[in-house]
Amino acid sequence: MAAARDLKAMETVDADVDAVELAKRHLVQPWPFAGSVGAEARALIGEGEGIYITDASGKRLIDGPAGMWCINVGHRREELAKVMYDQAMALSYNTPWYTMNAPSAELAMRIAGHAPGDLSHVFFTTGGSSAVETALRFMQFYNNVRGRPEKKQILSRGGAYHGSTYLSASLNGRPRDRDWMDGADELVVKLSSPDPFRRPQGMSIEAFADFLVDQFRDTVARVGADRIGAFVGEPVQASGGVIVPPDGYLKRIREICRENGILFVSDEVVTGFGRLGHVFASGEMFGIDPDMITFAKGVTSGYFPLGGVIISERILQELRRSNHPDALFGHGLTYTSHPIGCAVALKNLDILEESVLAHTREVAPYFQAQLKTLEELPLVGEVRGMGLMGCVECVADRESKDPLKLDKDVGKRIDAHCHELGLLVRPLINMCVMSPPLIISREQIDDMVAILREGISRTMDDLRKEGVWRG
Known part of the structure; x- marks a missing residue:
């Protein structure tokens, strides 16, 4: 040995x-x-x-x-490298369990300022997979606290890619991702990919959008709104082949979710932080105000592993008003709100905003x-x-x-x-x-x-x- x-x-x-x-x-x-x-x-x-x-x-x-x-x-980018060095020399790490750091608080505020609707609070993770995992676990916690333990089913779509952790990977809609891998199949219902190129022959794009919306509505009726906790979707399906959905499709899905108490989680791990010309694409490009947005990748331009979930103020208020003030969201990561990652993200956001x-x-x-x-x-x-x-x-x-x-x-x-x-x-x-x-x-x-x-x-x-x- x-x-x-x-x-x-x-x-x-x-x-x-x-x-x-x-x-x-x-x-x-x-x-x-x-x-x-x-x-x-x-x-x-x-x-x-x-x-x-x-x-x-x-x-x-x-x-x-x-x-x-x-x-x-x-x-x-020298300015990003310098920020990493400066922050490491000031504070390289702190435990998020019972301490906090200033860069994470400032970054949460600035990210919330770019988010649509009432998305105003940020939970930081280490990347996109852990961001989606966090959103899903938060949905489960939210429904448990509100006395709806059966409301846990998740709607996803063909062509989707949402991560490599157990729950996030269970949402993936590309066959080769799951051919030899296990997943929480009992929790996930798959819908059609919103891919206009693969729509049925002879069908107009407008009719295809109607088909997708009808399928979504029918699925909610069949499974039961009281059993569906969340819909998770990328505004543009990235690893599925850059699938741009039909005009108005996401707004119509958002309305069905709102009508049925289904949390709409917009996965902006790829589209966020500039890829479509805005910090977030959900509101600016697609006219939707999700209940949660997941992000990663471009938040630090890849210079440091960081991701996160932005959560609606309404959801947090509902939890604070519940009859279970001692209910614990038992979820966190060693590197949640990492000071170096958050410092890099702040400088990266400066660069994005400047030009x-x-x-x-x-x-x-x-x-x-x-x-x-x-x-x-x-x-x-x-x-x-x-x-x-x-x-x-x-x-x-x-x-x-x-x-x-x-x-x-x-x-x-x-x-x-x-x-x-x-x-x-x-x-x-x-x-x-x-x-x-x-x-x-x-x-x-x-x-x-x-x-x-x-x-x-x-x-x-x-x-x-x-x-x-x-x-």
């Missing part, structure tokens, strides 16, 4: 053992396949600056996914228009998006919209070509998702789209040569 420990210690300091080999020996990657779990290395990134990252070979790449939807103000939000609103129409030109390519079924979120969906043919006749790794093929050409893409089976840092310029958008066009063109050539696709 001692010899094994000595060998492990030597590996960490042996200059001949590079990060790739160390990863294969010791690092378990997220979302691994059983055949390679614990023995896998992925593309090694060395550094970043602005909208660019540099891989292990020294190749400079446009960071198309902005990390994971999160590097909103760009890489290597980045306005810049995003200014360049977003150009970004969407330039991406839309890729529909000229026969492999592309649809280009869709909103703000600085975009998706290119590839199909075997535009009539059937069938992605299954293609190589299932067509997204990875495109990403590989784009990597060679200077762009990192987020591949999702037959889709390529783009969500660049919000500081991207028009010229950089041109570069990104030109590379993506060439990457798709090279993939079309590959598929033709292999006889996989004839387009």
Whole structure:
């Protein structure tokens, strides 16, 4: 045993053992396949600056996914690094169980100032999954205190992605997320994805919106409003392929929730903090005032793990007026309200408010228009998006919209070509998702789209040569 420990210690300091080999020996990657779990290395990134990252070979790449939807103000912002240092030197940590820190209180106030409706109180978490988990557990607590222990069912949708903790992952609506994983299936009812591209053939978008709303209303009637605690939905389904719902759909769902005492939880882990040009998209872009909003990612632009839930003042007042003042919301995290994370988020919010939000609103129409030109390519079924979120969906043919006749790794093929050409893409089976840092310029958008066009063109050539696709 001692010899094994000595060998492990030597590996960490042996200059001949590079990060790739160390990863294969010791690092378990997220979302691994059983055949390679614990023995896998992925593309090694060395550094970043602005909208660019540099891989292990020294190749400079446009960071198309902005990390994971999160590097909103760009890489290597010295002011954010300085805030981390300054806060760590002042107070690196305090227990949230019986103490608090000033950055968290100020950040809660500023976030509440941007939230729609009466959302005025913030519970901080470590990321998006724990934010959604917190919202769900708070819904359960709320209904228990109010004497409605049976009101716990959760409505979610196909195509949804809400996290990787047990409860949050139970809401996910992508089949591959759950093929081999367990979940709290008895608590979740799945509805159709609000994906206009996949609506029934011959159905108008307006009729599709009516179908979705009728399905929601019918589900509430079938399951029972007295059993449904919450609806959880992303304003734009991000990892589901940047699904922008039909106009007015979310407002109509919000009204049904209000009429039936169902908490509306808007999952803005991706859309929040500038991705659609505003700190929150729920009110500004979709005209809704949820009961809770979950956020993470862009709140610190990925410089520090932080997330949270904004909660309606009405809900908190109802709890304070209840007959159970001693009821305990037994939920918290070691790093809840972390002082460094909150300090970074405050400076990040300064940067967003000073110029980045306005810049995003200014360049977003150009970004969407330039991406839309890729529909000229026969492999592309649809280009869709909103703000600085975009998706290119590839199909075997535009009539059937069938992605299954293609190589299932067509997204990875495109990403590989784009990597060679200077762009990192987020591949999702037959889709390529783009969500660049919000500081991207028009010229950089041109570069990104030109590379993506060439990457798709090279993939079309590959598929033709292999006889996989004839387009």
